[in-house]
Amino acid sequence: MSEQPVSKRGRPGYDQRAILEIAVDAFNEFGYDATSMGVLASRLALSKSAIYHHFASKEELLELALDEALDALEGVLLEPESQTGRAIDRLAHVLRGAVKVLAANLPFVTLLLRVRGNTVVERAAVERRRAFDRAVSALVVEARDEGSLRSDIDPRIVTRLLFGMVNSIVEWYRPEGAEDPTHLADDVLAVALDGLRMLPAT
Protein backbone atom coordinates (compact mmCIF):
# COMPACT_ATOMS: atom_id res chain seq x y z
CA MET A 1 0.00 0.00 0.00
CA SER A 2 1.35 3.42 -0.88
CA GLU A 3 1.44 6.10 1.78
CA GLN A 4 -1.13 8.80 1.20
CA PRO A 5 -0.77 12.27 2.66
CA VAL A 6 -3.23 12.51 5.50
CA SER A 7 -5.27 15.67 5.35
CA LYS A 8 -6.35 17.07 8.65
CA ARG A 9 -9.27 18.95 7.11
CA GLY A 10 -12.81 17.71 7.48
CA ARG A 11 -14.50 16.07 10.41
CA PRO A 12 -12.22 14.28 12.85
CA GLY A 13 -12.26 10.49 12.48
CA TYR A 14 -11.91 10.27 8.69
CA ASP A 15 -8.79 11.18 6.80
CA GLN A 16 -8.59 11.15 3.00
CA ARG A 17 -7.38 7.55 2.96
CA ALA A 18 -10.22 6.25 5.10
CA ILE A 19 -12.82 7.99 2.92
CA LEU A 20 -11.25 6.48 -0.20
CA GLU A 21 -11.31 2.95 1.27
CA ILE A 22 -14.93 3.24 2.38
CA ALA A 23 -15.88 4.64 -1.03
CA VAL A 24 -14.20 1.69 -2.79
CA ASP A 25 -16.09 -0.78 -0.57
CA ALA A 26 -19.35 1.00 -1.42
CA PHE A 27 -18.56 1.01 -5.18
CA ASN A 28 -17.89 -2.75 -5.00
CA GLU A 29 -21.05 -3.43 -3.02
CA PHE A 30 -23.57 -1.26 -4.87
CA GLY A 31 -21.80 -0.55 -8.16
CA TYR A 32 -20.07 2.73 -9.00
CA ASP A 33 -23.00 4.23 -10.91
CA ALA A 34 -25.48 3.37 -8.13
CA THR A 35 -23.30 4.92 -5.40
CA SER A 36 -24.04 8.63 -5.18
CA MET A 37 -22.04 11.09 -3.08
CA GLY A 38 -25.15 11.20 -0.88
CA VAL A 39 -24.94 7.43 -0.27
CA LEU A 40 -21.25 7.81 0.55
CA ALA A 41 -21.92 10.71 2.91
CA SER A 42 -24.50 8.73 4.83
CA ARG A 43 -22.17 5.70 5.06
CA LEU A 44 -19.48 7.97 6.48
CA ALA A 45 -21.93 9.98 8.60
CA LEU A 46 -20.39 13.06 7.00
CA SER A 47 -21.97 15.89 5.06
CA LYS A 48 -21.42 15.84 1.30
CA SER A 49 -19.45 19.07 1.65
CA ALA A 50 -17.09 17.35 4.11
CA ILE A 51 -16.30 14.77 1.38
CA TYR A 52 -15.87 17.53 -1.22
CA HIS A 53 -13.32 19.04 1.16
CA HIS A 54 -11.10 16.05 0.33
CA PHE A 55 -12.18 15.04 -3.18
CA ALA A 56 -13.39 17.17 -6.07
CA SER A 57 -15.88 14.54 -7.29
CA LYS A 58 -16.98 10.92 -7.13
CA GLU A 59 -14.95 10.39 -10.27
CA GLU A 60 -11.79 11.56 -8.46
CA LEU A 61 -12.36 8.82 -5.87
CA LEU A 62 -12.70 6.28 -8.68
CA GLU A 63 -9.62 7.56 -10.46
CA LEU A 64 -7.44 7.43 -7.32
CA ALA A 65 -8.60 3.89 -6.54
CA LEU A 66 -8.03 2.60 -10.08
CA ASP A 67 -4.62 4.32 -10.27
CA GLU A 68 -3.56 2.63 -7.04
CA ALA A 69 -4.52 -0.84 -8.34
CA LEU A 70 -2.86 -0.20 -11.71
CA ASP A 71 0.30 1.30 -10.17
CA ALA A 72 0.68 -1.83 -8.05
CA LEU A 73 0.20 -4.19 -11.01
CA GLU A 74 2.51 -2.20 -13.27
CA GLY A 75 5.05 -2.10 -10.43
CA VAL A 76 5.39 -5.89 -10.77
CA LEU A 77 6.52 -5.49 -14.39
CA LEU A 78 9.24 -3.05 -13.26
CA GLU A 79 10.78 -5.37 -10.68
CA PRO A 80 14.26 -6.70 -11.63
CA GLU A 81 13.00 -10.31 -11.68
CA SER A 82 10.46 -9.30 -14.35
CA GLN A 83 13.14 -7.69 -16.46
CA THR A 84 16.06 -10.12 -16.65
CA GLY A 85 16.49 -13.86 -16.98
CA ARG A 86 14.62 -16.48 -18.95
CA ALA A 87 11.15 -15.51 -20.13
CA ILE A 88 9.56 -18.45 -18.26
CA ASP A 89 11.07 -17.21 -14.98
CA ARG A 90 10.00 -13.63 -15.69
CA LEU A 91 6.48 -14.87 -16.49
CA ALA A 92 6.38 -16.86 -13.25
CA HIS A 93 7.54 -13.79 -11.32
CA VAL A 94 4.86 -11.58 -12.90
CA LEU A 95 2.08 -14.11 -12.22
CA ARG A 96 3.24 -14.51 -8.65
CA GLY A 97 3.43 -10.73 -8.25
CA ALA A 98 -0.04 -10.23 -9.73
CA VAL A 99 -1.52 -12.69 -7.22
CA LYS A 100 0.20 -10.87 -4.36
CA VAL A 101 -0.97 -7.44 -5.56
CA LEU A 102 -4.49 -8.79 -5.81
CA ALA A 103 -4.38 -10.23 -2.29
CA ALA A 104 -2.83 -7.08 -0.79
CA ASN A 105 -5.17 -4.64 -2.58
CA LEU A 106 -8.28 -6.78 -2.86
CA PRO A 107 -10.99 -4.06 -2.88
CA PHE A 108 -9.03 -1.80 -5.25
CA VAL A 109 -8.28 -4.62 -7.73
CA THR A 110 -11.87 -5.88 -7.48
CA LEU A 111 -13.04 -2.40 -8.51
CA LEU A 112 -10.53 -2.36 -11.39
CA LEU A 113 -11.72 -5.73 -12.69
CA ARG A 114 -15.35 -4.57 -12.74
CA VAL A 115 -14.72 -1.37 -14.67
CA ARG A 116 -16.38 -1.49 -18.08
CA GLY A 117 -15.17 1.73 -19.70
CA ASN A 118 -18.27 3.92 -19.51
CA THR A 119 -16.43 7.18 -18.72
CA VAL A 120 -13.09 8.81 -19.58
CA VAL A 121 -11.59 7.68 -16.26
CA GLU A 122 -12.86 4.12 -16.73
CA ARG A 123 -11.68 3.94 -20.33
CA ALA A 124 -8.19 5.10 -19.31
CA ALA A 125 -8.10 2.37 -16.63
CA VAL A 126 -9.29 -0.30 -19.08
CA GLU A 127 -6.56 0.82 -21.50
CA ARG A 128 -3.83 0.55 -18.82
CA ARG A 129 -5.16 -2.87 -17.81
CA ARG A 130 -5.03 -4.01 -21.44
CA ALA A 131 -1.45 -2.77 -21.72
CA PHE A 132 -0.58 -4.89 -18.66
CA ASP A 133 -2.27 -7.92 -20.27
CA ARG A 134 -0.34 -7.30 -23.50
CA ALA A 135 2.95 -7.21 -21.57
CA VAL A 136 2.12 -10.62 -20.04
CA SER A 137 1.00 -11.95 -23.41
CA ALA A 138 4.37 -10.85 -24.88
CA LEU A 139 6.12 -12.79 -22.09
CA VAL A 140 4.07 -15.89 -22.97
CA VAL A 141 5.19 -15.57 -26.61
CA GLU A 142 8.81 -15.08 -25.55
CA ALA A 143 8.67 -18.11 -23.23
CA ARG A 144 7.20 -20.21 -26.03
CA ASP A 145 9.86 -19.02 -28.47
CA GLU A 146 12.69 -19.85 -26.06
CA GLY A 147 11.22 -23.38 -25.85
CA SER A 148 10.09 -23.31 -22.23
CA LEU A 149 6.32 -23.19 -22.85
CA ARG A 150 4.33 -25.59 -24.99
CA SER A 151 3.71 -24.23 -28.45
CA ASP A 152 0.38 -25.90 -29.27
CA ILE A 153 -1.82 -23.24 -27.62
CA ASP A 154 -2.44 -19.74 -28.94
CA PRO A 155 -0.59 -17.31 -26.60
CA ARG A 156 -3.67 -15.05 -26.53
CA ILE A 157 -5.81 -17.93 -25.26
CA VAL A 158 -3.11 -18.87 -22.72
CA THR A 159 -2.97 -15.29 -21.44
CA ARG A 160 -6.75 -15.10 -21.10
CA LEU A 161 -6.96 -18.41 -19.25
CA LEU A 162 -4.11 -17.38 -16.93
CA PHE A 163 -5.78 -14.06 -16.10
CA GLY A 164 -9.12 -15.78 -15.80
CA MET A 165 -7.65 -17.95 -13.08
CA VAL A 166 -5.75 -15.12 -11.35
CA ASN A 167 -8.58 -12.58 -11.52
CA SER A 168 -11.19 -15.04 -10.26
CA ILE A 169 -9.35 -15.01 -6.94
CA VAL A 170 -11.10 -11.72 -6.06
CA GLU A 171 -14.39 -13.65 -6.00
CA TRP A 172 -13.47 -15.87 -3.05
CA TYR A 173 -10.15 -14.83 -1.48
CA ARG A 174 -10.40 -13.28 1.98
CA PRO A 175 -7.19 -11.84 3.50
CA GLU A 176 -8.21 -13.06 6.96
CA GLY A 177 -8.57 -16.65 5.67
CA ALA A 178 -6.18 -19.57 6.04
CA GLU A 179 -4.51 -19.19 2.62
CA ASP A 180 -1.62 -16.70 2.70
CA PRO A 181 -0.77 -14.82 -0.53
CA THR A 182 2.61 -16.51 -1.05
CA HIS A 183 1.05 -19.96 -0.77
CA LEU A 184 -1.80 -18.90 -3.06
CA ALA A 185 0.71 -17.65 -5.65
CA ASP A 186 2.51 -21.01 -5.43
CA ASP A 187 -0.79 -22.80 -6.11
CA VAL A 188 -1.55 -20.64 -9.17
CA LEU A 189 1.91 -21.35 -10.62
CA ALA A 190 1.55 -25.04 -9.82
CA VAL A 191 -1.74 -25.27 -11.71
CA ALA A 192 -0.80 -23.01 -14.62
CA LEU A 193 2.81 -23.92 -15.33
CA ASP A 194 3.30 -27.44 -14.04
CA GLY A 195 -0.26 -28.73 -14.29
CA LEU A 196 -2.19 -30.83 -11.84
CA ARG A 197 -1.47 -34.23 -13.33
CA MET A 198 1.06 -36.40 -11.50
CA LEU A 199 2.50 -38.15 -14.54
CA PRO A 200 3.41 -36.50 -17.83
CA ALA A 201 0.63 -36.92 -20.36
CA THR A 202 1.25 -39.64 -22.91
Added chain:
Amino acid sequence: MSEQPVSKRGRPGYDQRAILEIAVDAFNEFGYDATSMGVLASRLALSKSAIYHHFASKEELLELALDEALDALEGVLLEPESQTGRAIDRLAHVLRGAVKVLAANLPFVTLLLRVRGNTVVERAAVERRRAFDRAVSALVVEARDEGSLRSDIDPRIVTRLLFGMVNSIVEWYRPEGAEDPTHLADDVLAVALDGLRMLPAT
Protein backbone atom coordinates in the same frame (compact mmCIF):
# COMPACT_ATOMS: atom_id res chain seq x y z
CA MET B 1 -30.18 -26.33 -26.19
CA SER B 2 -33.38 -27.91 -24.99
CA GLU B 3 -36.47 -27.66 -27.12
CA GLN B 4 -39.06 -25.32 -25.68
CA PRO B 5 -42.72 -25.57 -26.60
CA VAL B 6 -43.44 -22.65 -28.90
CA SER B 7 -46.54 -20.77 -27.86
CA LYS B 8 -48.48 -19.22 -30.68
CA ARG B 9 -50.14 -16.71 -28.40
CA GLY B 10 -49.07 -13.09 -28.33
CA ARG B 11 -48.02 -10.83 -31.15
CA PRO B 12 -46.68 -12.60 -34.22
CA GLY B 13 -42.89 -12.47 -34.51
CA TYR B 14 -41.99 -13.48 -30.95
CA ASP B 15 -42.51 -16.91 -29.50
CA GLN B 16 -41.82 -17.74 -25.87
CA ARG B 17 -38.24 -18.80 -26.65
CA ALA B 18 -37.38 -15.57 -28.47
CA ILE B 19 -38.74 -13.46 -25.61
CA LEU B 20 -36.68 -15.48 -23.11
CA GLU B 21 -33.48 -15.04 -25.14
CA ILE B 22 -33.99 -11.29 -25.53
CA ALA B 23 -34.76 -11.00 -21.81
CA VAL B 24 -31.54 -12.83 -20.92
CA ASP B 25 -29.53 -10.50 -23.15
CA ALA B 26 -31.15 -7.51 -21.44
CA PHE B 27 -30.48 -8.93 -17.94
CA ASN B 28 -26.82 -9.41 -18.88
CA GLU B 29 -26.52 -5.94 -20.37
CA PHE B 30 -28.35 -3.84 -17.75
CA GLY B 31 -28.47 -6.19 -14.74
CA TYR B 32 -31.53 -8.16 -13.67
CA ASP B 33 -32.69 -5.64 -11.04
CA ALA B 34 -32.37 -2.71 -13.45
CA THR B 35 -34.34 -4.45 -16.23
CA SER B 36 -38.05 -3.83 -15.70
CA MET B 37 -40.81 -5.54 -17.65
CA GLY B 38 -41.34 -2.09 -19.20
CA VAL B 39 -37.74 -2.05 -20.48
CA LEU B 40 -38.22 -5.57 -21.86
CA ALA B 41 -41.49 -4.62 -23.52
CA SER B 42 -39.90 -1.66 -25.29
CA ARG B 43 -36.94 -3.80 -26.43
CA LEU B 44 -39.39 -6.30 -27.90
CA ALA B 45 -41.76 -3.61 -29.19
CA LEU B 46 -44.50 -5.51 -27.37
CA SER B 47 -46.95 -4.40 -24.73
CA LYS B 48 -46.23 -5.58 -21.18
CA SER B 49 -49.47 -7.58 -21.30
CA ALA B 50 -48.19 -9.42 -24.40
CA ILE B 51 -45.17 -10.56 -22.34
CA TYR B 52 -47.41 -11.53 -19.41
CA HIS B 53 -49.28 -13.70 -21.93
CA HIS B 54 -46.19 -15.92 -22.01
CA PHE B 55 -44.58 -15.41 -18.58
CA ALA B 56 -46.18 -14.79 -15.20
CA SER B 57 -43.40 -12.45 -14.04
CA LYS B 58 -39.89 -11.18 -14.63
CA GLU B 59 -38.79 -13.73 -12.03
CA GLU B 60 -40.22 -16.57 -14.12
CA LEU B 61 -38.00 -15.45 -17.01
CA LEU B 62 -35.01 -15.49 -14.67
CA GLU B 63 -35.92 -18.90 -13.27
CA LEU B 64 -36.32 -20.49 -16.72
CA ALA B 65 -33.00 -19.07 -17.87
CA LEU B 66 -31.10 -20.19 -14.76
CA ASP B 67 -32.72 -23.64 -14.88
CA GLU B 68 -31.63 -24.05 -18.48
CA ALA B 69 -28.01 -23.21 -17.66
CA LEU B 70 -28.01 -25.45 -14.57
CA ASP B 71 -29.73 -28.35 -16.36
CA ALA B 72 -27.03 -28.24 -19.03
CA LEU B 73 -24.18 -28.19 -16.48
CA GLU B 74 -25.71 -30.93 -14.35
CA GLY B 75 -26.30 -32.95 -17.52
CA VAL B 76 -22.52 -33.19 -17.92
CA LEU B 77 -22.26 -34.94 -14.55
CA LEU B 78 -24.83 -37.52 -15.70
CA GLU B 79 -22.98 -38.50 -18.87
CA PRO B 80 -21.49 -42.03 -18.78
CA GLU B 81 -17.92 -40.67 -19.13
CA SER B 82 -18.49 -38.65 -15.92
CA GLN B 83 -19.67 -41.73 -14.06
CA THR B 84 -17.23 -44.53 -14.80
CA GLY B 85 -13.49 -44.88 -15.18
CA ARG B 86 -10.57 -43.26 -13.40
CA ALA B 87 -11.35 -40.07 -11.48
CA ILE B 88 -8.80 -38.09 -13.54
CA ASP B 89 -10.57 -39.06 -16.75
CA ARG B 90 -13.99 -38.27 -15.28
CA LEU B 91 -12.65 -34.88 -14.10
CA ALA B 92 -11.27 -34.17 -17.56
CA HIS B 93 -14.62 -35.09 -19.11
CA VAL B 94 -16.53 -32.81 -16.73
CA LEU B 95 -14.20 -29.86 -17.35
CA ARG B 96 -14.41 -30.37 -21.08
CA GLY B 97 -18.21 -30.64 -20.83
CA ALA B 98 -18.46 -27.49 -18.71
CA VAL B 99 -16.50 -25.51 -21.32
CA LYS B 100 -18.77 -26.80 -24.09
CA VAL B 101 -21.94 -25.98 -22.13
CA LEU B 102 -20.61 -22.50 -21.49
CA ALA B 103 -19.80 -21.95 -25.16
CA ALA B 104 -23.16 -23.34 -26.35
CA ASN B 105 -25.26 -21.43 -23.78
CA LEU B 106 -23.13 -18.34 -23.34
CA PRO B 107 -25.83 -15.78 -22.37
CA PHE B 108 -27.61 -18.19 -20.02
CA VAL B 109 -24.41 -19.26 -18.24
CA THR B 110 -23.24 -15.63 -18.07
CA LEU B 111 -26.49 -14.78 -16.27
CA LEU B 112 -26.01 -17.74 -13.91
CA LEU B 113 -22.47 -16.67 -13.02
CA ARG B 114 -23.62 -13.15 -12.15
CA VAL B 115 -26.44 -14.21 -9.84
CA ARG B 116 -25.76 -13.16 -6.26
CA GLY B 117 -28.61 -14.77 -4.33
CA ASN B 118 -30.83 -11.75 -3.61
CA THR B 119 -34.16 -13.56 -4.13
CA VAL B 120 -35.57 -17.07 -3.60
CA VAL B 121 -35.03 -17.93 -7.28
CA GLU B 122 -31.46 -16.62 -7.20
CA ARG B 123 -30.62 -18.40 -3.96
CA ALA B 124 -31.92 -21.71 -5.36
CA ALA B 125 -29.72 -21.23 -8.44
CA VAL B 126 -26.68 -20.37 -6.31
CA GLU B 127 -27.31 -23.53 -4.25
CA ARG B 128 -27.49 -25.72 -7.37
CA ARG B 129 -24.33 -24.12 -8.71
CA ARG B 130 -22.56 -24.82 -5.41
CA ALA B 131 -23.70 -28.45 -5.56
CA PHE B 132 -22.15 -28.70 -9.03
CA ASP B 133 -18.91 -27.19 -7.71
CA ARG B 134 -18.93 -29.67 -4.81
CA ALA B 135 -19.32 -32.58 -7.24
CA VAL B 136 -16.26 -31.38 -9.16
CA SER B 137 -14.36 -30.80 -5.93
CA ALA B 138 -15.14 -34.42 -4.91
CA LEU B 139 -13.71 -35.58 -8.25
CA VAL B 140 -10.53 -33.58 -7.57
CA VAL B 141 -10.20 -35.32 -4.18
CA GLU B 142 -10.82 -38.72 -5.76
CA ALA B 143 -8.27 -38.07 -8.50
CA ARG B 144 -5.72 -37.02 -5.89
CA ASP B 145 -6.44 -40.11 -3.78
CA GLU B 146 -6.03 -42.44 -6.77
CA GLY B 147 -2.61 -40.84 -7.31
CA SER B 148 -3.32 -39.10 -10.60
CA LEU B 149 -3.37 -35.50 -9.33
CA ARG B 150 -0.65 -33.82 -7.31
CA SER B 151 -1.38 -33.84 -3.61
CA ASP B 152 0.40 -30.66 -2.54
CA ILE B 153 -2.52 -28.30 -3.29
CA ASP B 154 -5.75 -28.07 -1.29
CA PRO B 155 -8.54 -29.57 -3.47
CA ARG B 156 -10.81 -26.60 -2.62
CA ILE B 157 -8.21 -24.17 -3.97
CA VAL B 158 -7.70 -26.36 -7.06
CA THR B 159 -11.46 -26.43 -7.72
CA ARG B 160 -11.74 -22.66 -7.35
CA LEU B 161 -8.80 -22.01 -9.68
CA LEU B 162 -10.19 -24.45 -12.25
CA PHE B 163 -13.61 -22.80 -12.19
CA GLY B 164 -11.99 -19.37 -12.18
CA MET B 165 -10.33 -20.28 -15.45
CA VAL B 166 -13.40 -21.97 -16.98
CA ASN B 167 -15.91 -19.32 -15.88
CA SER B 168 -13.72 -16.43 -17.07
CA ILE B 169 -14.32 -17.67 -20.61
CA VAL B 170 -17.72 -15.92 -20.59
CA GLU B 171 -15.85 -12.59 -20.40
CA TRP B 172 -14.19 -12.90 -23.79
CA TYR B 173 -15.47 -15.93 -25.71
CA ARG B 174 -17.59 -15.16 -28.76
CA PRO B 175 -19.23 -18.10 -30.55
CA GLU B 176 -18.66 -16.47 -33.93
CA GLY B 177 -14.88 -16.20 -33.26
CA ALA B 178 -12.06 -18.39 -34.53
CA GLU B 179 -11.84 -20.62 -31.43
CA ASP B 180 -14.29 -23.54 -31.60
CA PRO B 181 -15.55 -25.02 -28.30
CA THR B 182 -13.78 -28.37 -28.67
CA HIS B 183 -10.45 -26.65 -29.26
CA LEU B 184 -11.11 -24.28 -26.35
CA ALA B 185 -11.87 -27.25 -24.06
CA ASP B 186 -8.57 -28.86 -25.17
CA ASP B 187 -6.74 -25.65 -24.24
CA VAL B 188 -8.32 -25.52 -20.78
CA LEU B 189 -7.35 -29.15 -20.10
CA ALA B 190 -3.87 -28.53 -21.43
CA VAL B 191 -3.32 -25.59 -19.08
CA ALA B 192 -5.01 -27.09 -16.03
CA LEU B 193 -3.97 -30.72 -16.12
CA ASP B 194 -0.72 -30.85 -18.04
CA GLY B 195 0.57 -27.34 -17.40
CA LEU B 196 2.19 -24.94 -19.80
CA ARG B 197 5.79 -25.78 -19.06
CA MET B 198 7.63 -27.84 -21.64
CA LEU B 199 9.90 -29.74 -19.25
CA PRO B 200 8.85 -31.26 -15.93
CA ALA B 201 9.67 -28.93 -13.04
CA THR B 202 12.75 -29.90 -11.07
